[in-house]
Amino acid sequence: MGIIKAVKLCFDYMKYGEDDSKIEKVRAIDDVTLDIKKGDFIAILGHNGSGKSTLAKHMNALLVPTEGTMWVDEIDTSGEEEIWKIRQKAGMVFQNPDNQIIGTVVEEDVGFGPENIGVPTDEIWSRVDDSLSRVGMLKHRKKSPNRLSGGQKQRVAIAGVIAMRPECIVMDEPTAMLDPTGRKDVLRTVHELNEKLGITVILITHYMEEVIGADHVFVMDSGHIVMQGTPREIFTEVDKLKKYRLDVPQVTELAYELRKSGIDIPAGILTREELVEALV
Amino acid sequence: MQLELKNVSYTYGKGTVFEVNALSNIDLAIEEGQFIGIIGHTGSGKSTLIQHFNALMEPTEGKVLFEGEDIWGEKYDRRALRSKVGLVFQYPEHQLFETDVLTDVAFGPKNQGLSKEEAEARAREALVQVGFPEKFYGHSPFELSGGQKRRVAIAGVLAMNPKVLILDEPTAGLDPKGRDEILDQISYLHDQRGITIILVSHSMEDVARYADRLIVVNDGRIPYDGTPREVFAHYKELEKIGLAAPQITYIMHDLAAKGLPVDVQATTIEEAKKSILEALAGKGAKR
Amino acid sequence: MRNITIGQYYPADSILHRLDPRVKFLGTLVFIISLFLIKGVAGYVFVTIVLATLVRLSKVPFGMMLKGMKAIIFILIITVIFNMLFTPGEAIFTIWRLTVTREGVAQAFRMAIRLSYLIIGSSIMTLTTTPNQLTDAMENLFSPLKVLKVPVHEISMMMSIALRFIPILMEETDKIMKAQIARGADFESGNLIKRVTNMIPLLVPLFVSAFQRANDLAMAMEARCYHGGEGRTQMKPLRYEKRDYVAYALMLAFAAASVCFCVFGGGWI
Known part of the structure; x- marks a missing residue:
């Protein structure tokens, strides 16, 4: 069993009318089965409203399945008693950088998680130092989060998660509100953590370029997993992706267009080096 | 010339120790019907720049002219100007407040002094132009999906019948299809209604695809201004200022x-x- | 907008920054009480010297403290005028039916000094103490109230979150206001009722956003294993050092001196 495993997971929520009456039951996740290997870099793609964020919240026991089962490091998330253990093992980074930082000073925010799980004071300090330096924010430790850029805030949030010594980080569109520079910094940081610390990363996004470095990609649409495979396998199917309101990186699209016009190049080109290589 | 900035500078905290130059001696002329892309990294001064276009900010030095008139002249009607130069802020859905979509979109025209009927007619027209489905007109804007909210918010500015429409990152946070849909709609407005479009974007791909003129803002100045082909020819210099091609x-x-x-x-x-x-x-x- | 002074920590390395927040909290209380105790020129000179010393020790630019004064300038002026006009005593001069008395001027002067020293004194505390330290201090000092089932930990957590979000919400207000002005909204003209109704396009989005943020934040806190004060350790536990005891001793001396000025002070002011 992998670090995160779901079997036939379904999740329903109720829509309420203005008079608090139940209008309808909405199935946000429908029969999802997946098994994520420890140490992998996983990307989950899907348009807004495809159910990818709801799925992410199951990995941290913020939501529990209506049907089916979710395990985090072999612990069933529907059990109440181990909930804090699950949340320590699977840390979460959210979309809005402002709405997840609790501390008024960077280092105090990073210490928030360890404080909650009862880590002794001296160790909190060493964990905070270590986490901040890993995300490259050590020199900003005394600053107010309000004075940081979006990308820096997200890196503080990541530091806050790794200070809890998790097995994996689930990131729910961490770059959606960032500018290109911030996006690059955050992505580089996560890849480093994955490579150096072996932390499993689950990155939820709809930026196609961010998927290229992943080991495995899941594509979601209306609560289902509709495609999965390596980035190359996924990006070979340009038309299918577009059907799911997604896209491919510009290089891939250009290669795809050229291939359609009869140029003999391989399918699923991901980088510009590959394309240039194939053409010249 | 529709919109002109003459030697415009803007300094935050003028006269205090915290003085920061956000814009320095900007000269800019925008012709009617252009589709302009503005690019620059966060903090380059582009937000400050666009707020000068519709008199939300007053330059500390220099002049802003709309159709030849000084918009900071003594008798100039700046409220009327703001309906001619519409500005859609980043994440504009955060400004929605009415109980239903139609009334919210009609807020702008009502402020222009139109009757309820006229304002609603304008609102309907604007909602059609952003491709918002009619069956949701009576819905609360807060129940809509992110992409739909964004359309309503853009319609809210469009309903004032602006001659110039400025959009600050209208696609932020949307999925790829949502991004394309919004940009296509904007491009349609430009082609059909001849509105001057000023699009602020972080996506070089988007501005390259839609804009016929690119303005690069860096450090409160405009180092490059030309067609996308001309501007992106300087890709090496653009990288130095945190941008790319x-x-x-x-x-x-x-x-x-x-x-x-x-x-x-x-x-x-x-x-x-x-x-x-x-x-x-x-x-x-x-x- | 993000530069408001209340709850805004000014990072610097000074003896006041290093003091235990409980000392600073109690010290500020003692200072405020003493402001209303002291009498006489000598007394005022004394607190002025003490305050000036504290300002110097804090290594915070004096301008930062004066910023806090801006917020109360209106209250200050009203207080001064009222005291000048409505304190009975020996008249200095009379305009129409309003009489300015010698006692009134003295009283107004006293109130002005007290109010401004109060603001400066408390901003020394907020500028040298992070809001988190401050709430820690309050949680610690009020912890005896837990016996009475007062949710001390929860209250202090709420305060610290509020302090973090005030600047964000201020900025948001500014942004929404501009967006509505761009849609032709008018926040400046009209009578009172019209002005209040004109605020709706500002207030509704602000509330919606505040609730959204609260929701997000609650989820983020849960995801980071927050489950109340139980079993929680502290990154910066409060521990008294030698300097804190010295500070307490000085505070005691200051309080004693203030009482002396109260009892033996007097004179014409």
Whole structure:
């Protein structure tokens, strides 16, 4: 069993009318089965409203399945008693950088998680130092989060998660509100953590370029997993992706267009080096 | 000339120790009907710049002219100006407040002094133009999906019938299809209604595809101003100021360096495809 | 907008920054009480010297403290005028039916000094103490109230979150206001009722956003294993050092001196 495993997971929520009456039951996740290997870099793609964020919240026991089962490091998330253990093992980074930082000073925010799980004071300090330096924010430790850029805030949030010594980080569109520079910094940081610390990363996004470095990609649409495979396998199917309101990186699209016009190049080109290589 | 900035400077905290120059001696002329892309990294001064276009900010030095008139002149009606130069802020859905979509969109026209009926007629027109489905007109804007909220918010500005429409990152946070839909709709408005569009974006690919003129803002100045082809030819300099060219530009330069005679100034997929096919065919013919 | 002074920590390395927040909290209380105790020129000179010393020790630019004064300038002026006009005593001069008395001027002067010293004194505390330290201090000092089932930990957590979000919400207000002005909204003209109704386009989005943020934040806190004060350790536990005891001793001396000025002070002011 992998670090995160779901079997036939379904999740329903109720829509309420203005008079608090139940209008309808909405199935946000429908029969999802997946098994994520420890140490992998996983990307989950899907348009807004495809159910990818709801799925992410199951990995941290913020939501529990209506049907089916979710395990985090072999612990069933529907059990109440181990909930804090699950949340320590699977840390979460959210979309809005402002709405997840609790501390008024960077280092105090990073210490928030360890404080909650009862880590002794001296160790909190060493964990905070270590986490901040890993995300490259050590020199900003005394600053107010309000004075940081979006990308820096997200890196503080990541530091806050790794200070809890998790097995994996689930990131729910961490770059959606960032500018290109911030996006690059955050992505580089996560890849480093994955490579150096072996932390499993689950990155939820709809930026196609961010998927290229992943080991495995899941594509979601209306609560289902509709495609999965390596980035190359996924990006070979340009038309299918577009059907799911997604896209491919510009290089891939250009290669795809050229291939359609009869140029003999391989399918699923991901980088510009590959394309240039194939053409010249 | 529709909109003109003459030697405009803006300094935050003027006269205090915290003085920061956000804009320095900007000269800019915008003609009616242009589709302009503004690019610059966060903090470059582009937000400050666009707020000068509709008198939300007053320059500390210099003049802003709309259709030849000084908008900071004594008797100038700046409220009327704001309906002629519409500004859609980043995440505009955060400004929705009414109980239903139609009333919310009619807020702008009502402020212009139109009657309820006229305002609603304008609102309907604007909602059609952003491609918002009619069956949701009576819904609360807070129940809509992110993409739909964004359309309503854009319609809210459009309903004032602006001659210039400024959009600050209208696609932020949307999924790829949502991004394309919004941009296509904006481009349609530009083509059909002849509105001048000023699009602030972080996506070089998007501005390359839609804009016919690019303005680069850096450090409160405008180092480059020209067609996307001209501006992206400076891709190396752009990188130094935290920007880049579209991926396509890099591919074309790589190919040219390898000896394939392609058009290095191509900035969109269509242009690149055409040029590569021609180059390959030429090579084939020679063989 | 993000530069408001209340709850805005000014990072610097000074003896006041290093003091235990409980000392600073109690010290500020003692200072405020003493402001209302002291009498006489000598007394005022004394607190002025003490305050000036504290300002110097804090290594915070004096301008930062004056910023806090801006917020109360209106209250200050009203207080001064009222005291000048409505304190009975020996008249200095009379305009129409309003009489300015010698006692009134003295009283107004006293109130002005007290109010401004109060603001400066408390901003020394907020500028040298992070809001988190401050709430820690309050949680610690009020912890005896837990016996009475007062949710001390929860209250202090709420305060610290509020302090973090005030600047964000201020900025948001500014942004929404501009967006509505761009849609032709008018926040400046009209009578009171009209002005209040004109605020709706500002207030509704602000509330919606505040609730959204609260929701997000609650989720983020849960995801980071927050489950109340139980079993929680502290990154910066409060521990008294030698300097804190010295500070307490000085505080005691200051309080004693203030009482002396109260009892033996007097004179014409």
